[in-house]
Amino acid sequence: TNRSMGSYFIVPCRKLLLISPLQRLSLHQAMRFFPTRHYSLQKYTVFAAAVCCSNLVLSSSFSLSPQHHRRSTTTTFLSSSTASMSSSTTSTPSTPEKKLMALRQLFDQHNLDCYIVPSDDPHLSEYTPEAYKRRQFITEFGGSAGTALIFREQAKLWTDSRYYNEANLQLDGDHWDLMKQGLPETPTISNYIADAAKEHYESYKKPFRIGMDPFVHAASFCKELEKALDEKIDNEDDKCGILETSLTNNLIDELWGESRPALPNAPFRVHEHAGKTVAEKVKAVREQMAEKKATMAVFSALDDVAYLFNIRAQGDIDTCPVGMAYGVITNDQVMLLCDKEKVANIQEYLNEAGITVKPYDAVLDQIKEHLETTDENTKRPKIWIDTTRSNYAIRSLIQEDKQLLDCQTAVTTMKACKNAVEMEGMKRAHVVDGAAMAHFISWLQEQISSGKKVSEVEIDVVLRNYRSQQPGYIEDSFPTIAGVGSNGAIIHYRAKEDSDLMKYLDAESSILIDSGGQYTYGTTDVTRTWHFGEKISPEFKQYYTRVLKGNIAMDSMIFPTNTPGFVLDVFARKSLWDAQLDYGHGTGHGVGAALNVHEGPQSISPRWGNKEFLKKGMVVSNEPGYYEDGNFGIRIENLLEITYVNNDDNLAYDQEKELSVKPSGKKTFLKFQKLTMIPIQKNLIDLELMSSTELDWLDAYHQEVWEKVSPLLEEGSSAYQWLQRSCDKIKRT
Numbered sequence: 020t021n022r023s024m025g026s027y028f029i030v031p032c033r034k035l036l037l038i039s040p041l042q043r044l045s046l047h048q049a050m051r052f053f054p055t056r057h058y059s060l061q062k063y064t065v066f067a068a069a070v071c072c073s074n075l076v077l078s079s080s081f082s083l084s085p086q087h088h089r090r091s092t093t094t095t096f097l098s099s100s101t102a103s104m105s106s107s108t109t110s111t112p113s114t115p116e117k118k119l120m121a122l123r124q125l126f127d128q129h130n131l132d133c134y135i136v137p138s139d140d141p142h143l144s145e146y147t148p149e150a151y152k153r154r155q156f157i158t159e160f161g162g163s164a165g166t167a168l169i170f171r172e173q174a175k176l177w178t179d180s181r182y183y184n185e186a187n188l189q190l191d192g193d194h195w196d197l198m199k200q201g202l203p204e205t206p207t208i209s210n211y212i213a214d215a216a217k218e219h220y221e222s223y224k225k226p227f228r229i230g231m232d233p234f235v236h237a238a239s240f241c242k243e244l245e246k247a248l249d250e251k252i253d254n255e256d257d258k259c260g261i262l263e264t265s266l267t268n269n270l271i272d273e274l275w276g277e278s279r280p281a282l283p284n285a286p287f288r289v290h291e292h293a294g295k296t297v298a299e300k301v302k303a304v305r306e307q308m309a310e311k312k313a314t315m316a317v318f319s320a321l322d323d324v325a326y327l328f329n330i331r332a333q334g335d336i337d338t339c340p341v342g343m344a345y346g347v348i349t350n351d352q353v354m355l356l357c358d359k360e361k362v363a364n365i366q367e368y369l370n371e372a373g374i375t376v377k378p379y380d381a382v383l384d385q386i387k388e389h390l391e392t393t394d395e396n397t398k399r400p401k402i403w404i405d406t407t408r409s410n411y412a413i414r415s416l417i418q419e420d421k422q423l424l425d426c427q428t429a430v431t432t433m434k435a436c437k438n439a440v441e442m443e444g445m446k447r448a449h450v451v452d453g454a455a456m457a458h459f460i461s462w463l464q465e466q467i468s469s470g471k472k473v474s475e476v477e478i479d480v481v482l483r484n485y486r487s488q489q490p491g492y493i494e495d496s497f498p499t500i501a502g503v504g505s506n507g508a509i510i511h512y513r514a515k516e517d518s519d520l521m522k523y524l525d526a527e528s529s530i531l532i533d534s535g536g537q538y539t540y541g542t543t544d545v546t547r548t549w550h551f552g553e554k555i556s557p558e559f560k561q562y563y564t565r566v567l568k569g570n571i572a573m574d575s576m577i578f579p580t581n582t583p584g585f586v587l588d589v590f591a592r593k594s595l596w597d598a599q600l601d602y603g604h605g606t607g608h609g610v611g612a613a614l615n616v617h618e619g620p621q622s623i624s625p626r627w628g629n630k631e632f633l634k635k636g637m638v639v640s641n642e643p644g645y646y647e648d649g650n651f652g653i654r655i656e657n658l659l660e661i662t663y664v665n666n667d668d669n670l671a672y673d674q675e676k677e678l679s680v681k682p683s684g685k686k687t688f689l690k691f692q693k694l695t696m697i698p699i700q701k702n703l704i705d706l707e708l709m710s711s712t713e714l715d716w717l718d719a720y721h722q723e724v725w726e727k728v729s730p731l732l733e734e735g736s737s738a739y740q741w742l743q744r745s746c747d748k749i750k751r752t
Contacts, residue, residue: 110276111274111275111276111277111278112274114191115158115159115191115193115194115195116191116193116194118156118157118274119157119169119174119194121274122134122157122169122270122271122274123169123171125270125273125274126171126230129230129263129266129270130228130263131228131229131230131263132170132171132215132219132227132228132229133168133169133170133171133212133215133227133228133229133230134168134169134229134230134231134270135166135167135168135169135208135212135229135230135231135236136153136154136157136158136166136167136168136169136271137154137166137167137235137236138152138154138155138163138164138165138166139151139235139236139237139410140235140343141234141235141319141410141412142319142320142321142343142345142410143235143237143319143320143408143409143410144320144321144336144339144341145163145164145339145615145617146163146336146337146338146339146497147163147336148280148282148283148335148336148343149280149283150279150280150281150282150283151235153235153269153271153272153275154166154167156271156274156275157169157271157274158174158176158189158190158195159189159190159191160176160178160182160185160186160189160190161185161189161513162178162181162182162185162186162511163511164178164179164181164182165177165178165182165186166178166208168208168211168212170215173196174194174195174196175195175196175197175198175211176190176195176196176197176198177198177200177205177208178197178198178199178200179200179201180199180200180201180510180603180604181510181511181603181604182510182511183197183199183603184508184509184510184512184648185509185510185511185512188509188520198211207243207247208240208244209240209243209244209246209247210247212227212229212244212247212248212260213244213247213248213250213251213259213260214251215227216229216248216251216259216260217251217252217259219259219260220251220252220257220259220260226258226259226260226261227259227260227261228260228261228263229244229260229261229262229263230263230266230270231262231263231264231411232264232266232269232270233264233410233411233412233415234269234410234411234412235269235410236410236411237406237407237408237409237410237411238404238406238407238409238410238411238413238414238415239406239407240411241262241411241414242406242414244262245262248260264411264412264415282343283334283335283336283342283343284335284343284358284360284361285332285333285334285335285342285361286332286342286360286361286362286363286364286365287330287331287332287342287344287357287361287362287364287365288330288331288332288333288364288365289329289330289365289368290325290329290330290331290539290613291539292440292441292444292539292540292541292612292613293329293440293441294437294438294439294440294441295329295438296329296372297327297328297329297353297372297373297374298372298373300326300327300329300430300433301327301348301353301373303429303433304316304327304348304429304430305348305350307429308348308350308403308429311401311403311424311426312401312424313401313402313403313424314349314350314389314400314401314402315347315348315349315386315389315400315401315402315403316347316348316349316402316403316404316428316429317345317346317347317382317386317402317403317404317409317413318345318346318347318348318428318430319345319404319405319408319409319410319413320405320408321335321336321339321341321342321343321344322339322341322434322611322614322615322618323346323408323428323430323431323434324341324342324344324345324346324355325340325341325342325614326430326433326434326611326614327346327430328346328355328369328372328374329372330342330365331613331614332361333493333494337494337498338494338495338496338497338498338537338616339614339615339616340493340494340537340613340614340615341614341615342357342361343357343358343361343379344356344357344361344379345357345379345382347377347382347385349389352375353372353373353374353375354374354375354376354377354385355369355374355375355376355377356376356377356378356379356381356382356385357376357379358378358379359376359378362376382413383412383413383416386402386413386416386417387416389402390402390416390417390422399421399422400422401421401422401423401424402417402422402423402424403424403426403428404417404423404424404425404428405425405426405427405428405431406425408428427620431619431620432620432634434611434614434618435609435618435619435620435621435634435636435637436634436635436636436637437612437636437637437638437660438636438673439673441541441612441613442612442636442638442660444538444540444541444612444613445540445541445542445612445638445658445660445694446541446660446694447538447540447541448491448536448538448540448541448542448543448613449541449543449658449694449695449696450696450727450728450731451489451490451491451492451538451731452486452489452535452536452538452543452545452695452696452697453695453696453697453724453727453728453731454489454728454731454732454738455482455485455486455488455489455536456482456485456545456697457697457728457732457738457739457741457742458485458488458732458737458738459481459482459485460549460741461737461738461740461741461742462481462485462737463478463481463524463549463551464551464741465737467524467525467526467551467552468526468551470526472523472524472525473523473524474514474516474521474522474523474524475501475502475503475506475514475521475522475523475524475530476514476515476516476521478499478501478514478524478530478532479499479501479514482499482501482532482534483495483499486536489536489538490538491538491539491540492536492537492538493536493537493538493539494536494537495534495535495536495537496535496536496537496542496543496544496616497534497535497544497616497617498513499513499532499533499534500512500513500531500532500533500534500546501514501530501531501532501534502514502522502530502531502532502652503522503523503524503528503529503530504522504528504529504530504650504651505522505648505649505650505651506520506522506531506652507529507530507531507548507646507651507652507653508646508647508648508649508650508651508652509652510603510604510646510652524551525552526551526552526553526554527552527554528550528552529548529549529550529559529651529653530548530549530550531546531547531548531651531652531653531654532546532547532548532549533545533546533654533656534546535616537613538613539613540613541612541613542610542611542612542613542614542615542616543658543694543695544610544616544640544656544658545656545657545658545695545697546642546644546654546655546656547654547655547656547697547699547700548563548651548652548653548654548655548700548703549700550700550703555702555703557705559651559653559703560703560704560705561598561705561708562600562645562653563653563703563704563705564594564703564704564705564708564709565594565595565597565598565600565645565708566594566595566643566644566645566653566654566655567655567699567704567709567713568594568708568709568713569590569591569592569593569594569595569606569643570591570641570642570643570655570656570657571713571716571717572590572591572593572594573587573590573591573606573607573623573641573643573659573691574641574657574659574691574693574716575691575716576590576690576691577664577688577689577690578633578688578689578690579686579687579688579689580632580634580686580687580688580689581632582632582633582689583627583629583630583631583632583633584607584621584622584623584624584629584631584633584639585622585623585624585625585626585627585629585630587606587623587633588605588606588607588623588624588625589625591606591623591641591643592606592625592643594708595643595645600645602643602644602645602646603646604642604644605622605623605624605625605626606623606624606640606641606642606643607622607623607624607639607640607641607642607659608622608623608639608640609621609622609637609638609639610638610639610640610658611638612638619631621633621634621637621639622639623639623641633661633689634661634689635661635662635663635668635669635672635689636660636661636662636672637660637661638658638659638660638661638694639658639659639661639691640656640657640658640659641656641657641658641659641691642654642655642656642657643655655699656695657693657694657695658693658694658695659691659692659693659694660691660692660693660694661689661690661691662689662690662691662692663687663688663689663690664688664689664690665687665688667679668687693720693723696723696724696727696728697724698721698724698742698745698746699717699720699721700745701717701745701749704749706749706751711751714749714751717749718748718749721745721746721747721748722746724742724746725742725743725746728742729742729743
């Protein structure tokens with residue numbers, strides 16, 4: 020009612036507020052139920068109303084704060100039986116607007132002011148099972164990394180530079196704001212929430228309630244958020260924000276309803292290329308537990324569990340050979356916690372390995388039970404978890420800090436540093452992968468040379484088909500990125516048949532192809548940019564060559580032990596920097612052995628926060644690039660093995676012996692060895708930018724590719740001839 024004018028207006032609200040006819044609301048209570056932007060305190064008074072039988076009853080009146088409502092909608096008065104939204108939604112909201120509206124209705128039911136939706140499953144996996152792609156459901160953004168933050172009046176998505184373009188294209192800009200994570204002007208999620216909580220607390224004198232599912236948030240994130248909230252208020256007894264983690268259901272699941280995909284339940288298989296037994300690995304873990312006085316070690320990351328127990332799975336997470344499970348080791352027990360159907364085919368193996376199978380949902384009970392016991396030596400239980408890789412539900416069980424050991428798990432480094440058997444499998448995988456790529460690129464070049472146009476989707480399908488013909492192939496190691504022209508500048512682009520973005524490759528365009536395979540014995544990941552036309556601009560050749568020079572510079576590095584990856588990153592960028600160019604992603608990530616294509620703890624990146632030393636046995640990618648939005652993308656990626664410069668040191672490592680003692684003042688040095696066996700397109704290179712040393716490197720690499728891959732190809736075949744031409748020495752004049 021506009022009292023001064025004697026006229027009426029519709030109160031915009033998301034949900035009819037149902038209260039007793041006699042109940043009165045304070046201003047602060049009522050504010051939770053009404054959008055409150057752009058109202059004038061001088062003119063408007065809003066009346067809280069209740070439906071009792073068929074009568075509308077005015078129960079209290081209050082004025083709204085100004086500038087809190089964005090758009091007007093029509094209010095519908097409903098009967099009491101239909102006004103509140105049921106938790107068992109029968110129909111799934113179909114648009115971004117409807118999804119947000121339905122979620123905000125749940126805010127009212129659960130007394131929330133915002134809700135955080137990460138990309139994670141309970142194991143904080145990089146790629147998540149379909150049933151856990153809640154952030155993708157609510158945002159309709161398909162990238163693998165990102166966190167959605169939904170308030171009553173706004174919705175924001177944080178994602179990193181790999182996905183800026185993709186997010187801009189996929190987000191509904193009328194309802195979502197993109198927060199470009201990593202840019203100086205973009206606040207962290209924790210700080211953004213803390214600022215909102217402080218403003219809310221100062222306005223309404225009550226805590227800002229932050230909804231979250233404790234099973235899909237890293238414990239370290241929750242600690243960071245609590246710290247940010249505490250720093251916003253001076254009085255230690257007050258809280259400007261509260262983490263609400265006791266909700267019975269994940270709110271996104273309530274919206275998703277019956278449309279939510281089934282929970283994953285693929286069977287495990289025994290991994291035959293481990294190089295170490297489960298007993299050997301458990302022994303190593305327990306030795307570290309004893310050193311750190313830990314009585315229980317809990318492994319949440321799926322690749323940690325797969326590595327520890329020498330098991331793999333296919334189907335729980337696309338392209339990742341892991342299964343949904345936890346691992347637990349105590350002084351007298353080794354437990355695998357998963358659904359029993361997953362181990363039906365390997366139960367005998369588990370029995371022989373001394374592994375006890377417990378239900379998946381029993382992980383919290385096992386931790387609780389252990390915390391209530393006392394150890395014979397320490398008299399106090401201590402749980403070892405890595406809070407960056409464990410969910411908040413697990414961490415919250417450990418109430419006393421003295422019962423928590425929070426650091427990198429024993430398995431993390433063991434897994435990262437491959438043994439001789441694992442490395443042999445990785446080398447074999449890259450040779451057969453090279454054969455598959457020879458077949459594929461020779462086919463693709465023939466198609467383009469004959470004047471045909473090939474869609475990005477067909478490129479994906481044909482490449483997968485050639486890989487599938489190699490021995491031991493299981494699936495791709497990640498969704499293939501095949502970006503023609505401007506799509507190549509979208510770092511993690513994936514072609515879809517029904518997408519407006521999908522392009523066709525012809526002789527006028529370049530294509531960036533980033534792909535890999537999961538084999539029973541190893542994992543591959545390779546990127547090349549190709550151009551099969553005659554009209555290649557000098558600028559494109561210059562950019563391509565500078566990227567190649569960066570790849571060669573990284574590959575050629577010799578560096579001492581105890582060197583973190585960020586120290587080397589500059590060498591991959593120097594040639595681009597010379598031309599005042601750069602790229603927004605890291606230069607290198609770790610890769611698992613018949614495991615996840617992205618593996619820590621090591622990386623090569625300008626982000627100096629990761630101080631993990633590069634070590635013998637690690638596998639890293641070497642992938643500098645250059646991208647022009649709306650035009651093209653260039654990236655050249657090889658996987659590299661880290662090894663000692665001194666062969667005696669390598670022999671000692673393989674035999675698990677101590678390295679020889681160096682003379683005083685001498686250091687042990689490391690170097691890279693190439694694993695990827697796929698040629699680099701020579702006619703894209705600007706020879707004037709290349710040094711003779713770099714050209715020697717290229718010829719030597721191509722000679723190695725030819726010697727290892729050509730025996731797998733039929734002599735005289737198209738693939739054989741293509742490989743032969745591609746590996747000929749480059750003409751230097």
